[in-house]
Amino acid sequence: MLHILVTGSKGQLGSEIKKVSKNYPTIQFTFVDREEMPLDDNDFIITFLNQLQPNLIVSAGAYTAVDQAENEKELVDQINHLAVATMAKWCSNNHAKLIHISTDYVFDGKSAIPYKENDHTSPINWYGETKLRGEQAIERIMQEAVIIRTAWVYSEFGHNFVKTMLRLMKERESIGVVNDQVGTPTYALDLAKAIMTIIESDNWVSGVFHFSNEGEISWYDFAVEINKLGGLNCKVNAVSSDQFPTAAKRPNYSLLDKTKIKQTYNVMVPAWEESLKLCLKILNP
Template sequence: MSCILVTGSKGQLGSEIAKISKDYPAFDFIFIDREEMPLEDTEEIISFLNKTAPNLIISAGAYTAVDRAENEKDLADQINHLAVATISKWCAANGAKLIHISTDYIFDGTSEIPYKESDVSAPINWYGETKLRGERAIEHNLIDAVIIRTSWVYSEYGNNFVKTMLRLMRERESIAVVNDQIGTPTYALDLAKAIMKIIESNKWESGVFHYSNEGEISWYDFAFAINELSSLNCAVNGVATDQFPTIAKRPNYSLLDKSKIKKTYDVIIPDWRDSLKECLQILKN
């Protein structure tokens, strides 16, 4: 039986993979978080991997606090870059495959058409920089790696935009949401299923792939839909990014071109609104 190790098991993606893992009895899953394998400790990473000897690692654990990363630069780099370098070196030395999750934040957001995998990367915040360093470490160390860049992840688990909006919309009569940052949300359950489709496929094509749900919206559009589909009576007002300053800059445009993953692995990607409805139904129940 093939052993799959999933890092970041308490995060959104790790939790969704754990939820559907029972549907894949051909694999032996090991789910770990920072308690079992602290990503800030290189020796602990190597020790744990030697002990468990997985055939494939899904690297979903990451430092994702985008604003806090500007002040915790060493920690963010350790988790998003140096830990990933260690994992990829171990995979290369032990004949294991790697699926690593990266981000749209490796781009500067100045494009006007969806980003392809081959487009030039130029992060505008430290989180994006550390994720790009992690990608480059993998590409340097390991041939058998699939890197999946994704964007605007949400789910029934953890902290995310959907759950924050639901809370605010119940507490307030009106909220303001930026309307000039364009992209597409990613329902973590959809991404989890796409990852398992790649693993189950009889072909393994390494490289960088993009995945998010289908569509093109702003954060305002996303919030408006959450309000509407949840039948809440909160007024959602669109504002420009400069009215909503954050510590870390965000890309204004981070739409991802998904044609490569669809063509290579026959991945069917749901529309963002259909996936949002599904998640909201789960949260309601």
């Protein structure tokens, strides 16, 4: 029986994988978060993996507080880079596979066309830098790994833009949302399903892949749609990133080209509007 370890089990993606795991009775899943397998302790990781002996690790756990990351550099590098390298080494030594989740923040956002997997990486914040280091460590250490870069993740679980917008739109008459950062959101449930499609595939193809929902929007466009679909009457104002200073810079453009994952694994990529509707039915019935 295939035994899959999922890290970051309380995060958005880990929670969605847990939700879909019941559709796979022939697979054994173990879900861990920082309490069961702390990613800031490499020795513990190895001991834990030696006891558990999974055939495949889905590395969904990460330090994702992008602004806070600028002030906790050592911890962020440990979780997003060194812990990932430790898992990759264990997988390499134990003939296990690895699916690792990375980010659009490995790019600088200066492109005008969707980023392909082999485009030049150049992170502009520490979170993106450590995620890139994690990718590079995997590529150095092992062959049997799939790295999936994703973007703007939201879900019914955890903290995310959609839930924050719903709360603010109910509390306030108007809000300001940046309109000069362009990309596509990712419904974590869609990503969870894509990961399971890869796991179930007869043909394991390692490498870097991109996944987000289809479309091209700004955060402002996203907020306008949340307001509309949520049946709310908040006024959404477009503002520039300059009016919204943050500790960490954000890429202005982070649209990901999904051609490779669609062609290689026949993964379904829903339109962002359709996925948002599904999530809002759960969050805002």
